[in-house]
Amino acid sequence: MAPMAMILIGATISNVAVPSITEGLGASPAAISWVVSGYMIGYALGLVPAGRLGDRYGHKWVFILGLIAYMVTALVASFSFSELQLVVSRVVQGFAGGFVIAPLYAYIQILFTGAARLRAFAIFTVVTGAAALVGPLIGGQIIDMVGMAQGWRFALTAGLPLGALALVAAFPLVPQTRNLTRGRFDFVGMFLLAVVVVGFIAPFIQVTDAGLPEWATASFSTAAVLAVVFAFWIRHRERRDAFPLVPFSFFTRPTFSIGMVVMFLAFAAFTSAIYIALSVLWQAGRGESALMAAMVTLPFSLGSILGGFMAEHTTKLFGRWALTCSLILLVVGLYTTYLTLQTDAQSHLVALVLPLLIAGMGSGIFVAPCMDTVLNGIHEKDAGAAGGFSVTVQRTGAAFGMALVFIAVSQPGPDGSFTPEVMTHDGIVAVLICAALLSVALLLSVVTALATPRAIPAQTPAAPDAAPEEPELEPAGGRG
Known part of the structure; x- marks a missing residue:
């Protein structure tokens, strides 16, 4: 989890560091756009190949090499003296990030089953929520201390100590996986x-x-x-x-194929889209400060962390319907937020705390049962491909949701103006779009639950000394 925290801290800090990069490097708006978007594209491109290389040659070395490449490119980016160097290093850094993250999903699939797997995904959710929450605070503090001209250079490397610790610990602690499947990449x-x-x-x-x-x-x-x-x-x-890059048999499983659509829609709504919608509404519409815009999204972020702690218990309690329950919380929370703002666009922040907290809890609970449902039944030899493809779907969904919301909040009024009233209206519509995406995901989650033959087993994790230090994966045609 340490590299996951490092990567998320680095990603959120880069957003905060944009003004500092603009001032210190003199970067153009186009270059700034590619500093952020190029990283996202590189990240999405690295996930599936990394997962499949891990399936073929072992996830440990993919993880270690990806971690080294990520840290090196972060340092190269921090020493950039031109737009081109910064953009290229960010794209490569994103690609290396995919090589770090894909093995994490593979190891959760390979090393854990039942309740232990749910707990691992729940910890994953808590770590990601906490890292995304503290990243901007760390970045802002570093830039304030160092100054706008050079602060971004130090901010881009803020998470590297976590990576260094993980790299040292990975050699003795992370088990190697050996896939006996033959075939060229x-x-x-x-x-x-x-x-x-x-x-x-x-x-x-x-x-x-x-x-x-x-x-x-x-x-x-x-x-x-x-x-x-x-x-x-x-x-x-x-x-x-x-040995295909992604086995076609994945998509013949209803829980996998429909679950991927559910994941796409949910991540489109709650990853970045809802934050953008509320931020535009609060700042451009209501004229509030950036701090107040951050405060209005804080209940959602805290709810996400709280939901991560609740994910295992919720899944044990509701079984295959846990995914649907998490989406019910999201839909109820965001529709209540929409109706509150539609009734009174100037509603006090306090009126939105409870619905956003409920929605955030739904997002925190969502990841564990969704990933466990999607990956349930996937053979260990294909764990990397399945994990890498699922994260690619998540990132693609996030980009889709951000675009929808950005288009929604960019609509002028009847006279072509962007008055506070128009921006308030656009922001409220954007919240409704997020709720609508989740409503479709909710309906599909019911189909997924009905397609699941039985509830997710709540097994007790095996004792540590009962598990082999280096699990050997069996060839296709072995155990199911």
């Missing part, structure tokens, strides 16, 4: 998936006040066509037992 599949991911994400990243860029239709069309080609390709590889 699927470079064709990697290329096809990369084009699909970039083709789908890039237009959302380049959203402006005028909406999606002119080339968005061509980009989406190309991505859709190549997604079909990718599906045929991995099916062909799997039939030949040739």
Whole structure:
């Protein structure tokens, strides 16, 4: 979990450091956009190949090499003296981040079952929520201490001590996995998936006040066509037992395929979109300070951390319906927030604390049962591919949600103006969009629960000395 905290602290700090980068490096708005979006694209591109390389050669060395690459590129970025150097290093850093995160999901799938797996995903949620909460505070403090001109250089490396500790501990503590599957790495599949991911994400990243860029239709069309080609390709590889990048059999499982759509919609709503919607409403609409805009989203963030602690117990209590229960909390919380603001756009912050806290608890509970449902039944030999693909879906969903909300809050009034009243209206509509996305996810989660043959087992984790230090994965056709 230490590298996950490092990566999230670095990602959130980079957003806070944008003004400092602009002043200190003299970076253009286009370069600043790619400092943030290039990292996101690199991250999305690295996940599935990292997971599959781990399945093939062992997750330990993928994790260690990714961690080293991430730390080195973070240092290179902090010493940047040109826009190009900073952008390139951020893209490579994001790609390396994918090589760190994919093994984490694989290890949770391989080393834990039942209640222990739920607990691992719950800890994962708590760590991510806490890191995302403290990252901007750390970055802001560093920039204030060092100064705007050079503060960003120190801020971009703030999480590296966590990475260094994790690197030292990884050699003796992280077990190696040995996959006995034979076959060459699927470079064709990697290329096809990369084009699909970039083709789908890039237009959302380049959203402006005028909406999606002119080339968005061509980009989406190309991505859709190549997604079909990718599906045929991995099916062909799997039939030949040739180790496809993502096994086609994943998508024949209703819990996996429908669960991925649920994950996409949920992450589109609660990862960044709801924060942007409330921030625009509070600052551009109501004229409040950035601090007050942060305060209005604080209940959601705290609720997410609290929900992470509740995830294991909730899943034990409700079984396969735990995912639906988490989405009910999200839908009730955000619709209540919407109705409160629709009734009185100037509602006091206190009136929104409870609904946003409830919604945040839903988001914190969501991850553990969702990941456990999606990955349930996936063989250990494919754990890296399944984990990497699931995180790619999460990141793609987050980009989609951010674009929808940005388009919503960029709509002018009837006279073409952006008055506070117009921005208030746009912000409230953006909250409704987030609630609507979650409503669709809620309906699909019911289908997923009905497709799940039995409740998620609440097993007691095995004693530490009963587990092999280096679990050896069996070949396909071994245990189910």
